[in-house]
Amino acid sequence: MNTTIETLLAHRSVRHFTEEKLTDEQIETIVACAQMASTSSFIQAYSIIGVKNPDTKARLAQLAGNQPYVEANGHFFVFCADLHRHETAGEMEQTNVSPSLESTEKFLVAAVDAALAAQNASIAAESMGLGICYIGGLRNNIEEVGEVLGLPDRVVPLFGLAVGEPAQETAVKPRLPLSNVYHQEKYEKNHDLFKKGLDEYNSTISAYYSGRTGGKRTDRWTEQMSGMLKEPKRMHMKPYLEKKGFMKS
Template identity: 50%
Template sequence: MNQVIHTLLNHRSIRKFTDRKLSQEQIHTIVKSAQQASTSSNVMAYSIIGVTDQNLKNELYKVSGHTHVKNNAHMLLFCGDLHRINRLANTEDNQQTIDNNLESTEQLIVATIDAALAAQNAAIAAESMGLGICYIGSLRNDIKRVNELLELPGHVIPLFGLVIGYPDHNPEIKPRLPIDSIYHENKYKPFAEQEQFIEAYDNEMRSYYGNRSSNTKLDTWTDQMIRKFSTPTRMDVTPFVKSKNLNKR
């Protein structure tokens, strides 16, 4: 097994970091690695905002509720960004055509995928340096507040954060769904063919939660998903995205 595969297969989210800071060289290497990710038609429809100001981290913590948002060596915020493209228009007619295209669901998907690919490159680069990372989707708990804090222009939306630092704990690797429930060959498997693998995963997760070194509990993946999707969550994101002139068509 080569080192890249070893790094990928040993990923775990790190939520406790030491006080050791990252060097500017480390930060630039991580961001440059992010930039080398694949991007649709070379649009590069994302921006990365590095958060170094502790007051800003504290405000973002109030949105997220997770202490690692304020206690980390460095934080990257990934934004879907079509503002640059919007500003390239050089005639009024050209501007209207570009605006119409940027408002489509397709371009929102492009921006989201571009940002996610860049972020995963950043995560792998950081982990290859012996650093730990954790994705922060909870910044969308109050997406308008994050938008205000970052002073984002139109056609730019905050998607998620990535906290980085030197690990101060060593959590167990969380099991994933069996490959047979994720990987489909040539056509989608009927759910009935997936159920046995989901049941096996529920048993594995029950054991994982019951035996891990901290925060033990009795739970399964199925129960978690039912709880999660039985309660409307972040329903303000849709109108917010539209207010930024995205996903309107």
């Protein structure tokens, strides 16, 4: 096992950071690594906003549902799907690219591009001994977040990434059984076998929470998921994306 694989396998989200700020050199290395991720047909359809200003961070923390680690960290990145640059490219080449940019296909391309870049950023940070936490909560009030960051049309914030020196040891959380996620040749059709895998995983996760809370928490994974999914959330996403010029067709 090489050190990169050790880093990947040791991932856990960090939500408590020391007061140490990232240096500009660290930030530049993280962004350079993000930029080297694969990108669909070289489209590079994302932007990253780096936030240091304490007032901006406090506002984003509030908009994300009062998550203190959006404010208290070593640096805060916001990863955006960005097709504004391609609108500009079309302008520079006197070509109408709008119908293409407005397709669901291109939104997917931009979201995947942004995620690949963010994961490279995360791994670069973790390889330096820093901790990270993705912040999907920015989508709770996505329109306001876009305003705070001054995002033009065709640019939307997808998620944040809090980075910093870990102030607390956290445990690696066990993932779904491999057989439930990795299918050979075809998707597993045996529904009983599939459920059996989830049953076993429920026991694993119950034991994990119980061990960490002295028996206070024992939630099963399927219980967590159905609890989280019983009420639809962030139903403003579709109209917001359309308003910003995405997924019109």
